[in-house]
Amino acid sequence: MSGETQTSAEYIKHHLQNLTYGQLPDGSWGIAHSAEQAKEMGFWAINLDTTIIAFILGAIFLFFFVRAAQKASAGVPTGLQNFVEWIVDFIDTSVRGSFTAKNDMVAPLALTIFAWILLMNLMDLVPIDYLPLAAHAAGLPFLKVVPTTDPNATFGMSIAVFVLVVFYSIKMKGLGGFVGELTLQPFGKFGLPANIFLEGVNLIAKPVSLALRLFGNMYAGEMIFILIALMGASWASATFGSTLLFGSQIVLSLGWAIFHILIVTLQAFIFMTLTIVYMDMAHQEHH
């Protein structure tokens, strides 16, 4: 709880609001202090918490992996190198399993997606009030700790993947081939409008489903953490009821956190695997 006078609804809303930087109604630039203000900023505003945390996590990932890569040798691996190689080998196996064409970019892409999303998702396991409270003490009105609960982050990645898919589709099949795939299947050239509609939906569904799946899972998970956290907030006196609630919060958040480890990893893995599959489809002549 970041304030004594908050109601449950306020607490939830507070936790779901990003720290947004943009143009305030009076024309100056600054941090939005309420959800309405953040909304009014329109498109040209930036969620500082999402961006910065995502960047830090990405940097951590690359820092450790680059260190391991520099020390990498054919000798006996130890410590960090061992761990990194284990992950790299795992990604490499996944890519080899689903991606049949030859493209040196797909495996690093998959690795980045997996590691970055995993780290961003893992922020969910930090007790939900710690970082927002620290931010509050530093004078920031909001802090949403998990970048993947911000659709901007998930759509950002899925759009990048989508661009790559379209790019490689055109590169491998030529513009004609790509357009042909969109317009001449599955009903032949006389069913062209239906083809465009079906294939268009098919194409657009890829980034949307990628982004929304991750976002939805993480958002729901975060929501449940918030609700569990609310139980303990009803601690008022050492009555039986409030003690029971307090105890349940500890047990439930532990249980949910342990279960969430699975979701966190699974979602990162799903995003990665689907990306590999989409890239593979982009490289196939016929599908």
Add this chain to the structure above:
Amino acid sequence: MNINATLLAQTIMFIMFVWFCMKFVWPPIMQALTERKKMIADGLAAGERGKHELELASRRATESMHDAKQKAAEVIAQAEKRASQIIDEAKNAAKEEGDRLVAGAKAEIEQEVNRARETLRQQVADLAVAGAEKILRREVDAKAHAELLTSLKNEI
């Protein structure tokens, strides 16, 4: 939960990370992994080869040991044969020598006996002559009766 410029920031960041990963992280690690795989494969192959060679060498060792044993047995047999041969030869030589010695001794004895007989005969003859001289009391002319005496000697 508004869609705003964070979307762009995230996209750019993502592309940056992927590029970085592709440039600096993936290739060296993959190279190390591939090299190690090759090293392990080589090591296993070398081990296999070593095992094979060991097998060959032990087979060779067994063979040469067998040969050596056979040769040693041959040598021993030959030596035994030679030893018995030498013993036989020595036996024969000793026997011959013994025979020779015995024959020599026999001849000497014979000679000695002959000589003794001759001497005895002479003495007997002399004795007989002396006896006869005494009996006849006259000197017998040795020269005149040499023939007689000699035939007498031979008769004794």
